[in-house]
Amino acid sequence: AQTVTQSQPEMSVQEAETVTLSCTYDTSESDYYLFWYKQPPSRQMILVIRQEAYKQQNATENRFSVNFQKAAKSFSLKISDSQLGDAAMYFCGYTPLVFGKGTRLSVIA
Amino acid sequence: DVKVTQSSRYLVKRTGEKVFLECVQDMDHENMFWYRQDPGLGLRLIYFSYDVKMKEKGDIPEGYSVSREKKERFSLILESASTNQTSMYLCASSLRVGNNQPQHFGDGTRLSIL
Numbered sequence: 001a002q003t004v005t006q007s008q009p010e011m012s013v014q015e016a017e018t019v020t021l022s023c024t025y026d027t028s029e030s031d032y033y034l035f036w037y038k039q040p041p042s043r044q045m046i047l048v049i050r051q052e053a054y055k056q057q058n059a060t061e062n063r064f065s066v067n068f069q070k071a072a073k074s075f076s077l078k079i080s081d082s083q084l085g086d087a088a089m090y091f092c093g094y095t096p097l098v099f100g101k102g103t104r105l106s107v108i109a
Numbered sequence: 110d111v112k113v114t115q116s117s118r119y120l121v122k123r124t125g126e127k128v129f130l131e132c133v134q135d136m137d138h139e140n141m142f143w144y145r146q147d148p149g150l151g152l153r154l155i156y157f158s159y160d161v162k163m164k165e166k167g168d169i170p171e172g173y174s175v176s177r178e179k180k181e182r183f184s185l186i187l188e189s190a191s192t193n194q195t196s197m198y199l200c201a202s203s204l205r206v207g208n209n210q211p212q213h214f215g216d217g218t219r220l221s222i223l
Contacts, residue, residue, distance in 0.1 A: 009149070033209050045199065045214035052209065091151060095209065097142070097167070101151035 004093050004100035012106040013082045020067075021077045021103050023092030032094045034068065034075045039102075040088040048090070051075065082107050112136070115200050115215035123223055128187040130218050132200030139205045141183035142212065143167075143175065146197040158183055190222045 004025045013019035025034070035050040051059040051068050058066050063083075067076045075094075079086055087107045093099040116131035134141065142157040144167075154167030156175040164175050172194060176184040183202075187194055197219050201212040 035211060037214075043197075043217045045201070045212075047211045047213075050211060097154050097157065099144075099152040101149060 004098050006090075006092055006100035006103050008103045009101070010104045010106070012108055013079070013086075014108050015082055015084060017082055018078060018080045019082055019105065021079075021090055021092070021105065023075045023077070023100060025073050025075060025092070025094055025098070025100075027073075027094060027098070029094075034066075034092070034094045036064070036066070036075075036077045037091045037093070037099075038086075038088045039091065040085075045091070049077070053094075079105075084109060113200055113202055113213050113215040115198075115218050117218050118216060119219050119221075121221045121223060122187075122190050124190060124192060126187075126190045128190045128220070128222075130185040130187075130198055130200075130220070132183045132185070132202075132215055133181050134183075134202040134213070135181065136202065136204070136213070137180065138202035138213075139180070140203040140210075140212075141177065142201040142203075143173075143183065143185045144199045144201065145169070146199055146217070152199065155185065192222050194220065195222045196220060 033052045036048040037045045038048045039045050049061045049064050063080045065078045089102045091099050091102045113134045122128050143155045144152040153169050158164045158177045174186045199217045200215040203210040203212045
């Protein structure tokens with residue numbers, strides 16, 4: 001079965017601190033990419049970052065970076081210098097169609 | 110900018126009604142998807158389509174059907190609405206079949222079945 005596991009239903013972080021959201025997956029696909037989506041209270045899902053499975057180098061988008069461990073099938077998201085606007089549900093997944101159950105991130109001022 | 114538009118943000122219907130949820134994208138994307146989102150369950154795929162008049166069942170298609178008569182429009186149909194279909198419904202689209210194209214989402218429709 002193809003699955004994605006986000007083991008932290010909820011997390012919190014102090015403003016300006018760093019937080020890491022964990023994600024593990026299981027797939028038999030050889031060609032796929034991994035992604036993190038953010039869903040703020042406004043509800044629209046926004047792509048935060050994505051990683052091609054064949055690339056060794058970890059993807060980075062400004063304050064967001066991933067730690068991709070292909071052998072361990074792990075794909076964690078690190079948010080540096082957390083801001084109040086980072087508060088949201090975060091979904092990990094891989095293409096084409098598999099999402100985790102989400103992690104709700106709270107940012108404390 | 111990419112735009113996926115869902116016809117309603119909130120919808121209230123009665124048990125047994127036939128319900129239509131509409132989704133339109135303006136990016137000429139081949140792929141379109143319908144998900145439902147429930148607390149603690151994440152996003153679950155209902156149906157997807159990779160071309161006009163083509164459809165594929167997702168993980169939870171029971172009680173739903175879809176229609177894709179035009180490339181830009183993908184409709185989700187609840188044939189006879191039931192209370193357990195009260196949920197948030199998300200539509201998404203992506204460019205062509207393949208494993209490296211991100212999905213673009215609409216704002217969601219919160220559907221309540223009374």
